[in-house]
Amino acid sequence: MERKKILFVCPYPFDEAPSQRFRYEQYLSALETEGFQFELAPFLNLRAWKMLYKSGQSFQKLFWLVLSFIKRFFLLFQLYHFEYIFIHREATPVGPPFFEWAVRFIWKKKIIYDFDDAIWLEDPNEKGSLKARIKWKSKVKSICKWSYKVSSGNDYLAQFAKKFNERVVVNPTTINTDYHKEIKVSKREKNVIGWTGTHSTLPYLKIILPVLDELAKEYDFELLVISNQKPDFDVRYMRYIPWRKSKEIQDLNQMDIGIMPLTNDIWSQGKCGFKLLQYMAIQKAVIASPVGVNKKMIQESGAGYLAETKERWQSAIAKLLMDPSFREDLGKQGQEYVENNYSVNSNKSTFLSLFQ
Structure with a gap:
């Protein structure tokens, strides 16, 4: 045949x-x-x-x-x-x-x-x-x-x-969860708030810089930015890592909290929440704007917080910075959710059905 x-x-x-x-x-x-x-x-x-x-x-x-x-x-x-x-x-x-x-x-x-x-x-x-x-x-x-x-x-x-x-x-856009389990890193001295994305999505990160500026007055943390292009802004608590496929999971694992801010517009409604999936797949607690599929993912997984206002972003980040055991619990819930709903294994039959 x-x-x-x-x-x-x-x-x-x-x-x-x-x-x-x-x-x-x-x-x-x-x-x-x-x-x-x-x-x-x-x-x-x-x-x-x-x-x-x-x-x-x-x-x-x-x-x-x-x-x-x-x-x-x-x-x-x-x-x-x-x-x-x-x-x-x-x-x-x-x-x-x-x-x-x-x-x-x-x-x-x-x-x-x-x-x-x-x-x-x-x-x-x-x-x-x-x-x-x-x-x-x-x-x-x-x-x-x-x-x-x-x-x-x-x-x-x-x-x-x-x-x-x-x-x-x-x-749905999915994660190879077998690949995301391969690498672990040791504990960091500072809590790390992380963001990853291509250069075209860097403007979304700017949305919460005022919030992070306020939090930096009270908490000792690092903002880790992983992208294919260096941000056009610089803050004292930021560390930039160029995106590298060979080190992708190792770099993501440096985060304690994963964030996904978005603008609430019809373009962002079409986003597929991939940053959240990357964070949750490696057991990171998450915070995201309640836009599009983000809302569904966080509500169904229980892996973190939705934050629409500056005050909500600030309180959510502060809560996770202060409670590492709570972060760990949220991360485990997120990983299980991704494995069951947004992994290659769970979605394989859906993908193959396109060719039937």
Whole structure:
């Protein structure tokens, strides 16, 4: 019997982007076990990806972008032996959905359309930029209509997709809990409040800096920031660690408390709570803004606090700073919740159902 073949069409190179790693890359071995074959087709190759976020070098960036569009066009002539085309977010970063249209109406292939943000909206962090103006946000609706199935990261995203397609699967972003159990670190002298995320989400961290400034007058703690880019702010109690895949869990384990502040807007409603999952998976107590799926995760897990106001953030952080045994209890509850609801093992059948 011939094995079914899947082409993963994605923005970034393999093992370089969190959204890809935790949406589908960690399920590739499960697909092989189930008898599928697959190939990966990133828009950017590794060299282009590394150059894109460096300052300057505009000509080289333009060269790689044009080359990437050309490669994407020629990919259309290589689709004949694939049964499923899994598209993560978009086939091209800007412009109309020509590739997706061709896959559906010329090749008549089954599109699995996967997204984990409210990408039909303008990202507040890109507002007014050239990138935002040429994104062609309306294509998300069209791709949903053309898809065999839509894979959405949470209920909010699924509600949007269901306006255009009945075959919508809530496929949450998940954690490989086996991997997250591997490394432990010794106790620190100071309590560590931790935050991790890509450079595009650093503005959310700024929201609670006034709260931390006030707490620093009374409590001795450290703010650990793990990101692929150094923050554009500096406070005396902050320590920055560049994100490193090889040290990811070891670095996260330096935290005692994990935080996830967000603005309360329609863009943030689409967030999939991944920071919370990372913290809870390694038994860290959490505090988060009650926005989108954050509220559900903390209420169901009992792993921490929801904080909407400055006063609530301050009291929640103070409580956890002063009570390490309570933090430990919350962390255990969070880890159990992730294992049962947001782990690769618990979600494997849902992911595989996309290809049925």
